[in-house]
Amino acid sequence: MLTVSGLNQYYGGSHILRDLSFEVPAGKVTTLLGRNGVGKSTLLRSLMGVVPVTTGSVKMGETDITHAAPYVRVRAGIGYVPQGREIFPRLTVEENLRMGLAIKPGSTPIPPFIFDMFPVLKQMMGRRGGDLSGGQQQQLAIGRALAAGPKLLVLDEPTEGIQPSIIKDIERAIRTLASGGEMAILLVEQYYDFARSLADHYMVMERGEIVARGAGADMDKNKVRDLLAV
Amino acid sequence: QTGGTVKVGVLHSLSGTMAISETVLKDVALMAIEEINAKGGVLGKKLEPDVVDPASNWPLFAEKARQLISQDKVVVVFGCWTSVSRKSVLPVFEELNGLLFYPVQYEGEELSKNVFYTGAAPNQQAIPAVEYLMSKDGGGAKRWVLLGTDYVYPRTTNKILRAFLKSKGVAEADIMEEYTPFGHSDYQTIIAKIKKFSSEGKKTAVVSTINGDSNVPFYKELGNQGLKATDVPVVAFSVGEEELRGVDTKPLVGHLAAWNYFMSIKAPANDSFKAKWAAYAKAKKLPGADKPLTNDPMEATYIGVYMWKQAVEKAKSFDTDKVIAAMAGQTFTAPSGITSKMDEKNHHLHKAVFIGEIKADGQFNVVWKTPGPVKAQPWSPFIAGNDKKKDEPEGKTVIAAPAAPAAPKK
Amino acid sequence: MKREDPEVAHWRDAPRPWPWWPPARSPEAAAAAAVAAQPSSDASFGRSVDGELDLTKGVVLYLDGITVSFDGFRALNNLTLTVDAGELRCIIGPNGAGKTTMMDVITGKTRPDSGTAFFGQTIDLTRLAENQIAHAGIGRKFQKPTIFAHHTVFENLELSMKADKRVRKTLFAKLSSAERDRIAMTLAQIRLTDSADRQAGLLSHGQKQWLEIGMLLMQEPKLLLLDEPVAGMSDDETERTAELFLSLAGTHSLVVVEHDMKFVETIAKKVTVLHEGSVLAEGSLADVQNDPRVIEVYLGR
Amino acid sequence: MTRFFGPRGWTILAACAAVVFVVFPVLNLVVPPTSAFHLSAFWVTLIGKIMCYAIVAVAMDLIWGYAGILSLGHGLFFALGGYAFGMYLMRQIGADGQYRMNMPDFMVFLDWKEFPWQWWNTEHFWWAAILVLVVPALLAYVFGYFAFRSRVKGVYFSIITQALTFAAMLLFFRNNTGFGGNNGFTDFKRILDIPITTPETRMALFAITGAALIGTLLLGRFIVTSRYGRVLAAIRDSETRVLFCGYDTVHYKLFVWTLSAVLCAIAGALYVPQVGIINPSEMSPANSIEIAIWVAMGGRGTLVGPIIGAFLVNGGKSVFTQYFPEFWLYLLGLVFILVTLFLPAGVLGLLDRWRRKST
């Protein structure tokens, strides 16, 4: 679904991402792990086009989106849950979800499954996004990304601040979505257990490079946890 | 002695709030200079205009004046419109012994050796206008609304008028004074007030010293609220042909203005002035050249340039002091058809006063005029203490440290 | 120590420049007025509460009957809670239970509609402004890391350091070598020594979390409020944080809000579960984890 | 951490001081007017005037660039300083006015027999000096106290400062307010009983202004390099966090706000005798916006930037209005646009970039 090759990224003078190449296949969950500050979020932001790619290429299916504007990528079928929620604070919950439907015609209803997954959003429809509690905002961010039915879902530490029971729900939901076979999922996580239980593939990043990768089932065996230790 | 050029300064705002009025004065000064040059210049020298833009900024006026006189060495400056701009440059002209021609009607109460005032003093504009309104022909007004923008010229004029009205037996209760801030654009309540005031008895007239931009909304409101000149006439001292350019004058027919010049005056001098201006505007592609208008300050500017030329020729020198001396008693056949004379002493012109009623086409219908030129009274007799003032600028005041500390306070 | 509706009392007490000056109403304005309520402004700032923290009963924080509502929605509902001096208390609870709101009330950011909040025996938190509360000895780490983005990491720590924070003093303040050492120590503790001169805004999410903890440490508060301190940290770092907190407990009092149950397990002695604005359960972690109501609303199956 | 000044900074400062205190006086007073090197009175007053503006720009930058408080009413403090000192200058005219009375002309004209209360004691220089400092400080303090206490921030603060200066302007336009209405104060003759137009007086005023500018710069530098300055910048970025660190932000803002107002007032007081007029249009909202523009032009958040900005914009204005009277607004407008688009950190940012490139 998503093919990344030879990706490099810089912030000012510092080289953040070094020559990354990988694929995110449809119907599978690919997880990316790494310690703080290794560049995981930077990678996702590059994939979304929030920071322009310096060198390398990004392809969505057959289309090259290396230099496309973010909204073009969304139209190409990427849904993004950023780190730090990034909801629209002064829009209501409903409006936030409607923003998630920006690429659909104006009359498209908000898909009800989102409310099944996060019932609290239904209760808080009229409240402003910024007034929600941290965890509620995170749920809103996930709901917003799912609203338009993306082909590739990119999640940056989605479980942050969410209560355990809902994490379990999210886990189940992601599995269902992936197993439908249509959707590809790229998940960045530090929460090892969560990552492991979902991963079909895993990658470990260190200082801007992918230092290990393999099948999700082999994570324990390959001592991935040790790679993440300081 | 002949040949070469000599610089003359033109100090009018071309940007900022006053550009609306002053831009044409710059143009008319340039026109006069061009005419003079075409006829061989002054004392054989071509005049080279030095135009600067003081941008309606009063400190900048002072800076530009200093620059014109001390850096650019101009021999004379034509400029200023507002009183505050004149007050701002005055010390500079006095310090550097420059020469300024000031072309706008103003509140008086000033005389300077270095300035010639070619616009009207209050007694050459305001007082005759009020007298006219009091007369039978003017409608015999008994109650007065003095309406102005809140600054010095209106306040001073109204003070003088109040004293004048009192001297004519008008009661305090029959005078209403009303001021609006600069740039005021909503005259609804004020016109309602005028209406109310005028319905409280006796014939009422309005004397407007509303400044610049506020006039258009004022007159538009006046028209729309149906306050007709036959009921409550409004006489204005700052509204001329240019100001009416922006107004639909049909509902305003009959309201008045008092000036020393109207474009509609029928006189050969005026016809040629208008023709020259029209041709000049067209040739220079000035904005609004399709409807060239002339007005009183333009005439005053024009007179100023020519009188200066005559004085230089009389003095046979560009030297400030010599020119000042030669200015006394200069005469010039003004576009108004009157032969204006520069007073021997007080640096003001003798001018005829005309009162015009607005016509539907934006011009004025002269309904009254003084029999001949009127001598200016810069020190209004209606202000206490002025009777003792000398009708002549004092020689350059030598400013030195006073020997004793300045006279005891209080 | 029962009082009438604190907000009403507050308005009445707030000084008015002139008799006709209307009393402050909005929480912000009310808070600001509280600043003015202090006997005098700059010169004696903070003095009235300084050093008066009274822990004679061994309790550092009392919350009694706190209710907060937003447009009719009750975020806190008659919440009553006490924290003992030197205790490390974990607070868990579903999203939206009111944990952050509770911290807002303690730190003066939100004024409760009713209820009392005391720091020690004597300091009435509902009457103080944020800075006075901070000065009294309560430090807070926000759920979303808040640091001074345009200052360097070093300066972030310097500014939060415990010191005289009056205008005149900061104008002439010089860093002593002891203070420098303390900052260096903290830098090492939060592993940002290498980034000391970097702009804090450029740090990654996890690094910001650490920086904020560092700032809290520099402030030397007596009571630390930590809202999800390990969110976004790797497991390894979570462990280090846990160690840090355990070492602080005893000398400091800590209130930790966290959803990471593994982390809670490592540090918790007593756990309070909030739900819909009030306490649902309280006790040891094991007790709480086995409480069916807690499983139902929070842990899930 | 920021140093007070590098060695390079001190050198530049010393050079500037030398120019202001030695070179200019010599060129103006010693070199004969006929010489090509003579510095005429025109330039002395022009540069003196712009130096006053530069002080205002630095004062503005202290609150805007460092504390993030955009004032759209700083012209008011400038004008108040000018008026306070102007009253003294008016009293110094003595009986040399148009009416030859021992009272300012406008009062004679208004038939006032006595000085209104605002004018009490203004014949004394020391009292005028106190007024220059105290009146703006008091106004700024009271206004700032209530505004900061109510946590008025951002554009809301900017707009009420604008409303304040606008209201003051209308008030001063009125003759009855007792400050000469629209004409303001002008036609000054003496200062400290010395004629105001002699080259020596002029040069002295110039040098004092230069000293004030350098003093302002040093004071500003002291403030922004202190811990106080860092707290200020922190308030700009996140006031809540600063509060939670235990700082009383109201007083932090209040101090720099009041200081900035006083600096403006001093600039105003120095401006009036050099320019020769003070009138209410100095309080017009547009003038205050322009102050912000000088700062932005030179580089916000630096202290030298605003000085450069003040010189560029005002110098540009003086030159453009002379040489391109009909087109100067296009040029000025274009400069503003280009600076914002291509020099986001102002002119100083450009210099910085060059320096970095060359090293």
Next chain:
Amino acid sequence: MRALLLGLMLLCVLLAPPAYAVDAALAQRIAAGDNDEKVAVLAKIVAAADPKDIPFLQSLAEGTVTLDGKPVEITVNNRLRREIEGAIAALKLVDPDRTTRLAAAKELSGGAEPGMLPAVKKALATEKDPEIKPLLEAIMATLGIKSTDKAERLAAIKTLGASNSPTSRTLLAELKDDADVEIKAASQQALKAVEGRLAWAERAGLLFAGISLGSILLLAALGLAITYGLMGVINMAHGELIMIGAYTTYLVQNLFRAHFPGAFDAYLLFAVPAAFAASMLVGMALERTVVRFLYGRPLETLLATWGISLMLIQAVRTIFGAQNVQVENPSWMSGGMEILSGVVLPYSRIVIIAFAGAVLVGIGLLLAKTRLGLFVRGVTQNRAMASCVGVPTARVDMWAFGLGSGLAGLAGCALSQIGNVGPDLGQSYIVDSFLVVVVGGVGQLAGTVLAALGLGIVNKLLETWAGAVIAKIVVLVFIILFIQKRPQGMFAMKGRAVES
């Protein structure tokens, strides 16, 4: 123009030699005599009450009469005009056409001269129309009050006391110190009654003035409520966009005057969309070339848009000149509606109030029914994220800025009808516009509306008893105090959302 008119007149004269009913001697006296003489002759004509004299009077009002086949120019001043108009009206009182009579009666009720008594009496004797008759009776009363017969005077006072025209007040006021005790008492009572009714009219007029000012403030601020309130662009050139709208109106007007003089009254209908389009295009161009590089740097937009505003002002000066240009109201917008006597609500203002309402509804619908409003707010709050959910931010910015600018153009079109059209037009509104948006609460459309109306009404209320200058100062101080109470404007947003 004048020459042309004269020429035309001359032509008429030549084609149809005038046959004034007035006898030649009188006409001669009018032409040659001084104004007093003229007035005396006019009184004679009125006394004769012969409608056939009307054409003569009309040509006199024009300033030329034909004597012995030669046109003679006569300077007509206010005094004469008043007399002539009165005379014409008096003669028209017996006109067979009802509307003419009605107009004449109305004209005279403004002030009739004693000399008209016979004419009025004559008219009253034959008048049957229920609308005209009371008017005539009122006129009779105004004349009767000066009568020598006490009973007649008392009756007249009574009639006047029942009317509510300001003329009645004027007349009654003159009598309130009358020597006759009875008349004095009666007139004082009548005066009180009239004044009481007039006071109500005044209050209504005041309210209207407030709403009218509010509607103007609203129009001026609405565009800014979009570009600044929603998009966060401190657009100092907003005033100049208003100005562009006004100048567009001027151009459209000229176009109509030159090419479709017959449809002149309809020019405004075309000017409205034209003004919108012109300002919108300019706005969009600005957005694409300058503003878009400055999102998220609001203070730099201040600098750049200030520069733009300088350039636009000077551009207009270069093209149209520094002077004001004339924008004429279409005839259906000039004049006013007299709701109660003495209180005239100008049509132009009524139309503008309605227009402001319509624009408000339009913009409200646009923002509520389309997603533009949602997108704009989303984009301003979090530009990067808006792009990441698929909003084409650049396009949204451009349209939103264009919309705000277009609204400014509409404001300009409206303002051209009541105020100046000159290069400085925008400058005078920019401060007020920002005040309104900010007092209302940035980003709150409802706040903008309320603030505009509130400030308008408060301003007008203060103006009546404190004068315009003090009123303005007080309003400004009021705003300062208001912001202390509500630091986020009228419609403050509270809660966490504000800080994030």
